[in-house]
Amino acid sequence: MIDEELAKMIAKDFQPFSVVEDKGFKNYCLALNPSYVLPARKTLSQKIIPKLYDRQRESLQTELSKASAVCITSDSWTSRATSSFMAVTCHYIEDYKMKSCLLDCFEVSERHTSENLAEELLKVAQEWKIKHKVDNAANIVKSIKLLKWTYLPCLAHTINLIVRDALKVIKSTVDKVKGIVEFFHKSTTATQKLKNTQRQLGLPELRPIQDCITRWNSTLHMLKRVLDLREAIISTLALLNTPIELLYPHEWDIVKEACTVLEPFEQVTVEISGEQYVTASKMIILCRGLQIATTHHQTSGTISTENITEMVQVISASMEKRFHRMEFNNVLAEASVLDPRFKKLAFNDSTALDEAVQRLKTAAANCTRNEPSAPPGNQGEAVSQEVEKHTSTVWRFFDERATEDTTRRNPSADAILENRSYLDEPRIQRVEDPLSWWKSKAPVYPFLPKSWQVVTCVCVSSS
Structure with missing residues (x-):
């Protein structure tokens, strides 16, 4: 022990x-x-x-083995020693709680072609016996199609691509900031001088933050930290008389406005990177929220610099391309409808909503058709004895009518009624847990949860 x-x-x-x-x-x-x-x-x-x-x-x-469905996220990378690795994580629902587990992390010796990645993913799925439960890089997309699995792009990766493209517009300013940050990180004398300056100015002692090329929000953190240290950095560099190029006043404005524009993308990245709560049902709403926030910058007059105006235009065009017809994605649409916080409010397009609801009705109807009869055993015998005790000439007419009515029941009608009843229920608060809500409603809606568990376990980020 x-x-x-x-x-x-x-x-x-x-x-x-x-x-x-x-x-x-x-x-x-x-x-x-x-x-x-x-x-x-x-x-x-x-x-x-x-x-x-x-x-x-x-x-x-x-x-x-007990999970109704699972979602697999994968990520691959190359180490500094040029060795390639791949990680496979599984997400599922157990007792109305989101669970995640790392299934494998291994070195990939073969080239990262679609066929090789598909082979590795299939090997992991077969090893863990979840192949039948599996419901943004181009090679990953193609490998998923080869396996005939349902694919969703990583939203965090998509946001990274959108923002990285937009940051190219202000590359010269960002490069200047990087140069300042690298100078302080490489020089212990400059770092100590910066600390002394912060103390003299009565400012908190903060260090500049370096960015990471694979994480766009690290660039945002770098820009925000430099803004916080602006006065101390200017004073310190002036005292040291270094050749480091300082930002011009209009470039400080660019950094400030860039942080304002990119802040919502940071919020969404954090929001969808959790593993302990539902994320798939939020994706449509969050992506639309990003589009609305970006449009606001274009129309409200909050942006004054030409560079950031161009950056916002690049972001808007990129989101329009990448988020196009997202409401028609089956998994995301059904997950949104089945989230008691959102339901119909997740949709702008009524056709997408109608199609999602119809698919759920069909799925629920199939569940009612395939629902097994009451299992044999002591409970069934007790019921039979109870029926026999009350069987008489007087009750025979009713029993025949009741049996006939049960036989005539239409699974499709039952599914329609269950869907309608669910959609008519009041939405819960956004901060409430949809998993707990479905747990409490399981006796009321016997068939919808079967569809709900399949789409709700999906994670929209592999981070």
Whole structure:
């Protein structure tokens, strides 16, 4: 038992196996329990950890086997050592809660072609026995099509592409900011001088933030931090008399307005990057919200610089292209309708709404047709005995009518009534949990949750 807890600690805290050989750790364990003998490094790595892994893996496979549907997100990258890696994460719903688990993370030796990626994804899905449950890079898209799985682009990746294209408009200003930030990160003298200047000005001691090429919002954080440090940076660079090129007054305006324009994209990126709550049903609304916020900058007169005006135009055109007909995406549309916070309000296009509702009616009707009859057993026998006890000439007429009425029931009509009843219910507050709502309504709507679980487990970001 203690060995297992030790293995869990090493796994959770990313400790090396050699920790069991460290003198300090040995003394600590001895103080806690003098009778406990630490396992050897070899025993830990070859027996205890693999045994714990097998048990956890078996438990997770059992959990996944109970899921109605799963969503798989994948991401690939190349390390500084030019080794390529791929990670596959599975998302599903268990007991009306969103769950996520990393299924595999491995080195990809083959080229990142669609066929090779499809083969790797299929291998993982078959290994975990979830191939039948699986309902933005071009090679990933094509590989999904090869497997005939439902594909959704990563919204965080899409936003990254939109913003990266827009930032090209103000590249010269951003490059100047990068130069200032890199100067302070490379010079300890300049960094210390910046701290001293902040103290003299009564400002909080903050360091400039460097951006990362694969995360657009790191560029936003860099620009915002430079704005916060503007006075201290100008004073420090003047005192140091360095060749670093400072921003002109109009460039400071560009940085400020760029931060204002990009802030909503940061908010959406954070919003859709969670794994513990529903995201697919928000995608249509959030993307439209970004379009509205961007249009507001064009019409409200809040933008004064020519560069940011052009940047906003680039963003608008890119969103129009990438978000076109999003309401007609089956998964996103059905997820929005089935979210009790949004329902019909997620749609601008009535045709897209009608088509989504009709698909849900059809799915619910199929569920009613395939619904199994009451299982045999003690409960069924008790019911039969109760019926026999009350069977008489007087009740025979009613029983025949009731049986006939049940036989004539139309699954499609039942599905229509259930859909209509759901849509007529008042929407819940946006901050409430739709999963908890469906849990409370499971007895009321027996068929809709089957469709709901399939689309709700979808994550719109692989981040």
